[in-house]
Amino acid sequence: MKKLLIGNEAVAWGLYHGGLSVISSYPGTPSTEITEFLSKHDDIHTEWAPNEKVACETAFGASLAGVRSACAMKHVGLNVAADPLFTLSYTGVTGGMVICVADDPAMHSSQNEQDSRHYAIASKVPMLEPADSAEAYAFARSAFALSEEYDTPVLLRMCTRIAHSQCLVEMGEREDAPRKAYVKQPSKYIMMPAYAKAKHPLVEERTEKLKALAENCAYNRVEDRGSDIGIITSGCSYLYVKEVLGDRVSILKIGMPNPLPEKMIRDFAAKVKKLYVIEELDPVIENHVKSLGIDCVGKALFSPVGEFSQHSIREAFRKEGVDVGEIPEAQGTAPQVPGRPPMMCAGCPHRGMFYTLAKNHITVLGDIGCYTLGAVAPLNALDSTLCMGASVSGIHGFNLATGGETEGKTVAVIGDSTFMHSGMTGLVNIAYNASNSTVIILDNSITGMTGHQQNPTTGYNIKGDPAAKVDLEALCKALGIQRVRVVDPYNLKECEQAVKEELAVAEPSVIISRRPCVLLKYVKPKAPLKVDAEKCRACKRCMGLGCPAISMKEGKARIDRTLCVGCGVCEQLCPFGAIGEE
Amino acid sequence: MKTTNVMIVGVGGQGSLLASKLLGNLLTEEGYDVKVSEVHGMSQRGGSVVTYVRYGDKVYSPIVTEGECDYIISFEKLEAARYAGCLRKGGKIIVNTQQIDPMPVITGAAVYPENVLETLKEQGFDIDDFDALSPAMEAGSAKAVNIVLMGHFAAHSGISEEKWLAALERTVPAKFLEMNRKAFSLGFHG
Numbered sequence: 001m002k003k004l005l006i007g008n009e010a011v012a013w014g015l016y017h018g019g020l021s022v023i024s025s026y027p028g029t030p031s032t033e034i035t036e037f038l039s040k041h042d043d044i045h046t047e048w049a050p051n052e053k054v055a056c057e058t059a060f061g062a063s064l065a066g067v068r069s070a071c072a073m074k075h076v077g078l079n080v081a082a083d084p085l086f087t088l089s090y091t092g093v094t095g096g097m098v099i100c101v102a103d104d105p106a107m108h109s110s111q112n113e114q115d116s117r118h119y120a121i122a123s124k125v126p127m128l129e130p131a132d133s134a135e136a137y138a139f140a141r142s143a144f145a146l147s148e149e150y151d152t153p154v155l156l157r158m159c160t161r162i163a164h165s166q167c168l169v170e171m172g173e174r175e176d177a178p179r180k181a182y183v184k185q186p187s188k189y190i191m192m193p194a195y196a197k198a199k200h201p202l203v204e205e206r207t208e209k210l211k212a213l214a215e216n217c218a219y220n221r222v223e224d225r226g227s228d229i230g231i232i233t234s235g236c237s238y239l240y241v242k243e244v245l246g247d248r249v250s251i252l253k254i255g256m257p258n259p260l261p262e263k264m265i266r267d268f269a270a271k272v273k274k275l276y277v278i279e280e281l282d283p284v285i286e287n288h289v290k291s292l293g294i295d296c297v298g299k300a301l302f303s304p305v306g307e308f309s310q311h312s313i314r315e316a317f318r319k320e321g322v323d324v325g326e327i328p329e330a331q332g333t334a335p336q337v338p339g340r341p342p343m344m345c346a347g348c349p350h351r352g353m354f355y356t357l358a359k360n361h362i363t364v365l366g367d368i369g370c371y372t373l374g375a376v377a378p379l380n381a382l383d384s385t386l387c388m389g390a391s392v393s394g395i396h397g398f399n400l401a402t403g404g405e406t407e408g409k410t411v412a413v414i415g416d417s418t419f420m421h422s423g424m425t426g427l428v429n430i431a432y433n434a435s436n437s438t439v440i441i442l443d444n445s446i447t448g449m450t451g452h453q454q455n456p457t458t459g460y461n462i463k464g465d466p467a468a469k470v471d472l473e474a475l476c477k478a479l480g481i482q483r484v485r486v487v488d489p490y491n492l493k494e495c496e497q498a499v500k501e502e503l504a505v506a507e508p509s510v511i512i513s514r515r516p517c518v519l520l521k522y523v524k525p526k527a528p529l530k531v532d533a534e535k536c537r538a539c540k541r542c543m544g545l546g547c548p549a550i551s552m553k554e555g556k557a558r559i560d561r562t563l564c565v566g567c568g569v570c571e572q573l574c575p576f577g578a579i580g581e582e
Numbered sequence: 583m584k585t586t587n588v589m590i591v592g593v594g595g596q597g598s599l600l601a602s603k604l605l606g607n608l609l610t611e612e613g614y615d616v617k618v619s620e621v622h623g624m625s626q627r628g629g630s631v632v633t634y635v636r637y638g639d640k641v642y643s644p645i646v647t648e649g650e651c652d653y654i655i656s657f658e659k660l661e662a663a664r665y666a667g668c669l670r671k672g673g674k675i676i677v678n679t680q681q682i683d684p685m686p687v688i689t690g691a692a693v694y695p696e697n698v699l700e701t702l703k704e705q706g707f708d709i710d711d712f713d714a715l716s717p718a719m720e721a722g723s724a725k726a727v728n729i730v731l732m733g734h735f736a737a738h739s740g741i742s743e744e745k746w747l748a749a750l751e752r753t754v755p756a757k758f759l760e761m762n763r764k765a766f767s768l769g770f771h772g
Contacts, residue, residue, distance in 0.1 A: 004610045006620065029622055109622070132617075132644075165644035166606055166618040236644070243643040311647035330649030332705045334667035337660050338692035340684035342594060342629035373627060378689045451622065543689065548628055551688050562724050 005169045007162040010133035011072075011100060012037035013169070014140025016044065019177025021067035021095070024049045024058035026421065027450035028074030029109040030163040031102035035072050036453075039462045048453055048462050051388070051421040052077035056084045056099060063097040063153075064189060066180035068144045072100035075116050076387065080422070082119065085153070087191050089123045090199040092151035094180055096144030099125075102158040105280045106307040109160075109449070111368065111385065113305070115281035120155050120258035124203050126210050127155040127258040128219060131238045133167040135255065139219070144177065150206055150213075157257070159280065161236045161307065211259045219255030222268055226250070229322065230272030232265065232285055232296070236308070237278045243310040244317065244324055260288045269294045278302050278313065344373045346549040347525065347565035349515035350442050352489035353413070354381040355545055355569070356496050362409055362503075365398060367391040367423070369415040370448040370517075378546045382413075389414070389422030396426070396435040407436045408503045411511075414439065417447035417455040420470065424479065430508045431480025438502045438509045441472060442489075445516040452520065476510045483509035490515060492572045518565050526566030527581055531557045535578035542570040542579065583614075585638035587646040588735075591665050592657025593682050594621075594629045597728035600753070601655070602633040604732055608749035609637045612741065619644040628685075630661060655735050657714075657727060658682050663698050666707060675707055676735050678714035678727060710734070717768035726765035729754075733769025743770060 005013070011034045015023065022045045025035040039046040049055035055071040062069035073081060078101045085099065101119075104110040120127035128143055130136040136158065143154040187195045214220060227250045233241050234254040241251065252268045254260065269275050269289070277286040277298035286298030301316050302308065314324045344351055354374040357364050358381040366372055366382040367390065375382035384394065391412035399407050414423045419441050430437050447453040454460040459469035476484045483505065487498045495513070502509040516523050528549075536556045543550060549563035550570060557578070559570075571579040588605065590598045599620055606618045614637040621631045634646045651669050656662035656677040669675060677699065686692035695701070699711050712734065718726040729750070736746045747763065754762045 002610070004606050004616060004618070006618075032622070161619065161644055164620045164622055166616070166620070167641075167644070168610065168616065239642040239644065309645055309647045310643045310650075328647075328649035329671045330667055331669040331671050331673055331707055332666065332702075334665065335663050335695070335698070335701065337663050337695060337698070338684055338686045340593065340628075340630040340660070340664075341686075342627035343685045345595075345627065370627065376685065377691065449627075546685060546689065548683075548685065548688065551683050552690070 002168040002170050004166045005133045005137070006033065006164055006166045007130070007133045007136045007158055008033035008164070009037045010136040010169050011140045011156065011158065013171055014137040015070050015098060016041060017172055017174045018141040018144045019068045019175045020044055020070055020144075021177070021179070022059065022062035022069040023047075023071060024055040025072040026050070026052045026055050026077060027447050027453040028077045028102070029450055030104060030160040031072045031074045031077070031100060031158065032450045032453065033163070034100055035462070046462055048455060050456055052081040053083060056081035059097055059099070060084055060088055063093045063095040065095070065182055067095040068097070068177045069095055070098040070100060073102070074110065075101060075103045075114050076110065076112065077101070078116055078119055080388070085119065085125065086123045088153045089125050089203055090191055090196055091189050093147055093153060095177070096147035097153040098140065098143045098147065098156055099153055100140070100156045100158065102160070102163050103281070104160050106160070111387065113281060115284065116155070116157050117257050117284045118282070121284070124207055125153055125155055125258070126150065126256065127157050129157045129235050129255060129257050130162060131235050131253070131255070132162065133165070133169045136162060137169045137171060139255065142218075150210060152206060157235075159235055207259055211262065214256055214259055214261040215263050217256065220261055220264060221253050221255070222264070223247075223251040223253065224271070228273040229276070230268055230274070231276045231278055232268070232289065233278040234285065235280065237280055240308050240310045240313045241278055244314045245322075246325070248323065254285060257284060260285060262292060265289055265292060265294065269296070276301070278308070280308055341376055342373060343376060343546065343548055344370065345518060346547055346563040347518040347567040349444050349489045349513070349518065350374060351545055351547065352492055352569045353440065353442065353495055353513045354379045356492060356499055357381050357411065360496070360499060362411055362499065363406060365391040365394045365410070365412045367412070367414040367418050369418050371413060371415055371442050374413070376546070378544055388418050389426055392423045392426030392439050393429060395437045395439065396430050396433065399435060399437050404436070410437070411499070411503070412437065412439045413442055415448070416441060416443040416445065416457040416472070419472075420456050424475070427476065427481065427510070428479050435508055436506055438511065440511045440513055443472060443512050443514040446520060448517050452517070472512055481508050481510050483507060484512070486512045486514050488515055489513045490567050490569055492569060518567070528561040528564035528566055529559050529568070529571060529579050530561070530582045531559055532578045532580065535576045537576050537578075539575065541573050541575065545570055545573070583638050585636055585641055587651045588635040588653045588655065589646055589651050589665055589668060590633040590635065590655045591661045592631060593661065594627055594631045596657045597725060598631055598633045598657065601728040601732050602635055604729070604749055604753045605635050607753050608741065608746060609635070611749060612745070615639060615641045617641045617644040630664060632665060653735060653738065655731055657731065659698050660684065660694065662709075663695070663702060666702055669707065673708070674738065675702070675709045676731065676738070677709060677711045678731055679711050680713070680715050680727070712772060714769065717772055718765055721765035721768060722761040726761060729762045729765040730769035730772070733766035734772060736766070737770050
């Protein structure tokens with residue numbers, strides 16, 4: 001029977017039915033649900049790793065031992081896992097191995113728009129790219145056999161629209177993929193120069209074989225409509241092209257963007273008068289087509305920035321004078337309305353600490369997580385956000401450069417999960433190189449932004465079963481930081497005192513700002529607070545918190561009781577004692 | 583059959599995912615080709631969110647763009663206005679009259695437009711506005727606004743109430759079924 005699945009659930013079923021035994025991942029939008037869906041199966045091993053490098057290497061170890069394995073990550077996660085990826089290309093696999101990577105064109109929930117296909121090309125690893133959930137299922141499932149036959153890990157590229165769109169999928173049964181016996185193979189798996197030198201030519205040979213496969217495989221296909229117009233496209237761009245031009249044009253649909261076919265493209269191009277290449281982000285296919293000496297129109301017409309849509313494709317072809325069928329007629333134009341950016345939730349434990357930092361005009365090197373929202377008005381508390389862990393490493397460089405001038409007024413902030421991911425090494429550097437830097441770990445006891453995943457500091461594993469729990473205080477001390485203290489971010493006085501004291505001392509320090517995320521099921525909200533309109537003098541000090549529950553109505557502060565969780569931070573700010581329990 | 587396009591818009595955390603799941607379950611059972619595009623990640627933190635549902639004989643794109651939408655179901659007034667440009671000529675906007683101030687309004691950097699729905703009506707938009715929060719509270723929870731709205735949309739959908747209720751049963755957890763049934767019914771007949 002057909003089921004309606006988001007692309008990520010389809011990938012999960014494809015991997016599962018393809019005989020997956022082990023998957024290790026780090027959460028990252030839009031890839032997270034792949035591993036979450038798989039964690040519902042008890043006959044395979046699923047886990048959250050501290051970062052994507054560890055996840056990828058865990059999958060490598062499982063493949064080495066002879067089972068089919070996978071890891072899943074967002075596009076920037078592949079930067080972290082790039083180290084194992086490039087040499088995995090040399091070692092190849094024993095059990096089939098799939099690396100799922102989800103790009104985020106238009107940056108719905110990311111810090112850049114990088115195109116993962118470059119990694120496939122650079123590491124010389126085959127990449128598959130589905131255009132909908134049905135293909136996501138089929139491609140994920142068949143990727144294991146491809147991996148084993150060509151002795152290579154396989155990259156499966158998703159993007160936000162495919163990962164988070166539901167469509168109908170016809171599913172099969174789980175394939176039995178028994179573990180292969182482990183055999184010691186030094187020349188295959190020990191990548192020291194003598195063995196690696198022998199491996200590189202084999203990688204090049206493999207690419208030639210994969211190119212031959214690309215000419216004749218289920219992943220790439222031609223829809224020949226005898227048209228003068230030919231379009232080479234892939235992923236969700238294919239869907240938009242079909243939506244606008246339907247069966248009126250000939251299409252070469254690429255499902256394997258690396259390595260790309262040559263003959264197939266030449267033959268296709270020879271049959272049409274005008275050739276377009278439509279792909280989101282970088283001109284990967286376009287450059288390949290042009291390298292074959294074939295003229296085509298790509299990025300000159302279709303932007304390398306952001307996502308496409310049927311609207312953008314329709315408009316582009318309309319300008320080209322191509323018949324785009326019926327043009328939708330809008331009822332009217334949308335009025336200009338105020339934006340609604342994402343923000344920290346009412347009662348978010350990060351707010352009290354950010355308020356303290358903003359109030360004291362502290363320079364804050366930020367990191368990746370919900371707390372990146374500390375950057376928006378009215379808190380405007382952040383000075384930088386680069387990548388996972390960069391706050392902790394960055395503050396050291398920042399303080400070095402200013403010769404001590406900024407030490408007393410700069411902090412790094414990083415979440416518990418991000419600290420586990422790649423903050424620890426930066427903290428070691430602070431201790432080791434005697435940096436007078438202060439790091440604040442915003443410990444909300446969960447990986448928040450990606451939708452509440454457990455991590456090594458929470459005491460639970462992916463299935464919610466009890467697990468070893470990292471003791472952050474002991475860990476920071478073991479890494480060489482003598483001054484480690486814990487504060488409750490709901491207590492503004494405590495926050496301010498800790499920040500002032502730790503910034504005043506001439507040695508590295510860590511403040512753990514600890515309070516579980518208010519959205520966690522076990523966190524029970526307190527009674528909502530209320531503003532006494534008689535006492536409120538409209539000084540708007542509470543408005544400085546940027547709490548979505550507080551607004552000014554009829555000249556007085558008002559608290560929305562459906563949003564307020566009674567955290568009490570605003571109550572501590574009110575100089576007139578106007579805020580209290582109902 | 584021509585593809586029908588629905589947009590479910592609102593504020594992150596209002597429950598648009600469940601609403602689109604309900605619609606997706608119903609339409610699959612009805613034998614349509616269906617695509618639903620969800621929002622995960624950062625925008626769920628109180629930001630503006632939009633979910634697309636498209637159904638017909640064959641659906642390609644998972645999203646809905648300018649001038650294509652048959653029904654916009656909005657959980658909040660301002661959000662109805664934000665996405666109004668997607669409505670096709672003759673399309674309909676179903677909107678909860680709740681007002682949720684976005685942060686720029688809270689901080690005073692922007693003003694929540696007055697009479698936003700009336701302005702749209704004057705421009706010729708077909709607007710079915712009603713208070714979905716009160717029936718949701720009557721059903722048992724402010725969180726049931728999503729199901730009240732879907733109940734209201736159901737009355738326009740051309741699919742029977744029984745089939746909607748069966749889909750609701752397949753979509754929501756058993757312990758919340760009664761509350762959601764009531765919310766749906768209040769929306770359908772409201």
